[in-house]
Amino acid sequence: MMGISLQRSWIILSGCAVLMLPILIFTEPLLVSIGQDPMISAVAGTISLWYIPVMFANVFSFTLQMYLQAQSKNMVIAYLAFVTLGLHVFLSWLFTVRLHLGLAGVMTSMVIAMWIPVFGQLIFVFFGGCPLTWTGFSFTALTDLVPILKLSLSSGVMLCLELWYSTRLVLLTGYMKNAEVALDALSICLNINVGR
Template sequence: MEERLLGSEAKDDSNLKGRIWAESKKLWRIALPAMLARVSQYGMFVVTQGFIGHIGEVQLAAYALIQIIAVRFANGILLGMSSATETLCGQAFGAKQYHMMGIYLQRSWIINIAIGTVLLPIFIFAGDIFKLLGEESDIASEAGYISLWFIPILYFFIFCLTIQKYLQAQLKNIIVGWLSAVAFVIHVLLSWIFVNVLNFGIPGAMSAMIIASWFIVIGEFVYLFGGWCPNTWNGFSLAAFVDLLPVLKLSISSGVMLCLELWYNAILVLVAGYMKNATSEISAFSICLNIISWEFMLCFGFLAGSSVRISNELGKGDAKTAKFSVKVAISTTARVAVGAGRQTVVAYVNICCYYFIGIPVGIILAYVANMKVKGIWIGMLLGVVTQVLVLGYITYKTDWDQQVNEASARLNKWLLKPSDESNGS
C-alpha cells in the first residue's frame, strides 16, 4: 500500500515538473523575442543619448528632457493604448477567432493614429511648454529643437507597438526581435558615421534613430502584407470601424495604466530640473534612469510573454491553465494584469503607489532633507516596491473563473463572423 502511494506521489511530482517545463517553454517562446525587441529598441534611445553627450552639456540635458518627459508621455499613451490590442488579440487567438485579430489590429491603428496626431502639438511647442514649466531657457530652447526630430518617432510607435503585440499574440514575434536587433546595429553604425565622422551634430544623431526605427516598421509591414500571417490578416476591412467605442474604452484604461507608470519617472526628471545646476542634475538623473530602464526592458519583454500566455488561455476558456500560467510566470518574475484585461485596477494601484507615495517622498527627501537627486531616487524606489507588493496580493486573490467569463463575454460581444468581415471589406 505504501509503495503504491509513494509511486503515485512520484508520478504526480513528475507530471508537475513536466507541466511546468511545458508551460515555461511556451512562455519563453514569446518572452525571449520580446526581450530582444524591447532591449534593442530602447537601446537606440540610450545610444543616441551617448552620442549627443559628446556634442554638448546643454544638448544632453535638452535631449534628456524631451526623451524622458515628452517622448515617455507620448509613448506611455500609445503603449498603453496598444496593450488593448495585446489583450484582444491574445484572447482571440486562444478562442481560435483568428480572423478577428487583423480587425483588432486595424482598429488599433485607427485609434492610435488619431491619438498620435492629437499629441503632435506637444512636440511642436515643447520649447515653450518647458519655459512655462520654469526650466532654464537655454535647455528649453534646445529641447524645442530636438523635439521636432522626434515627430517621426511618434508615428513609429503607432505602428511598431501595435504590430508587435499582434504578432506576439500568435507566437510570431521572433521576426520583430531580429528586425530590432539588426536595427540596433544599423543605428550604432549610422550614429558613429553621422556624428563622429561627418560632424552632423543633433541632425545626424536623430536621423540615425529615425532611419533605424523605420527599418523595423517597414520590415513588419513586409512580413504582414507578404502573406506570413494568412490566418489572421485578410486585408483591410471596413469592419475595423465597427465597435470602435468599446475598444477605445479598453484602450484608454490600458493607456492610463501604463502612462501612470512611465510618467512617474518623467515627473521626477522634471523635479530634478528645478535644482541648482539643472544641466548636470537633469543629465545625471536621466542617464541613471535610462540605464535602469534599459535593464527593465528585460522584465517588460517577459511581461509580454506572460500576458500572451494568460490571454490565450482565457480566450480558450481554460481557467485552470490560466491560473497555472500565472503561477509559473510569478515564480520567474511579477505582473500579469494586461493579459487578463484588468488594466483599470492597475491604474488605481499606480496612482496610489507612485503619486501618493513615491513622488511626495522623493520631493521631501530631495528638497527638505537636502538629499537632492539621491532623495528623488529613493522616493522612486519606494513607489515601485509598494506597487509590486500590492499587485502581488491582487494577483493572489484573483478569481480566474470569473476572468474567463469576462473574457468570453468580451470576445463574443465583439465577434464578427468571417462572412460579416468579408461583406465589409
C-alpha cells in the first residue's frame, strides 16, 4: 500500500508542478508589471527558469525521502546526501571558478545536485531495496486520489503561508531606493534567521 501511496503522491505533486509552470516561465514580466526593478526582475526571471527542473526533482525527492524514512531506510538517504554534497561542491567550483559560467554554472550545479539523490533513491526502490512495499507501478494509484489531494492542499496552504512571509519582505524591499543593496542585506538577515 505504501508504494501505491507514493505513486499517488507523484501524480498529485506532478500535476501541481505543471500548474505552477506559467508562474515560473513568466516571472520576469510578472515582476515588472507589479513595479519591481527591471534588473532584479531579469535575474529573478532567469533563476525561475532554472528552477523548473529543481521543482520537478523536489516532487520525487521529498516523496521518496518520506517513503524511505517510513521504512527506516535512512542510511540510503544519508549516503546519497553525502555523495551529492561532495559532487555539488566540486561542480559549483568547476562551473563558477574554473569555467567562469556565473549564474548558469551555479544553477547547472544545483540542478544536477537535486537530481542525483532522486535517481539514487529511484534505483534503490525499483531494484529491490523495498521488496515489501514496492511491487511496481499499478493502475490502482489512479484511484482514490481525492484524499491525497485534500492532504496535499492543506499542507500546501500551510507552506504557502510560511513562505509568503519572507516573499512579502523581499517584494517590499524591492520597492526601496537602491533595491539591490537592500535585497542583499535582507538575504543575509533571512539566512542568519533560518540558520538559528
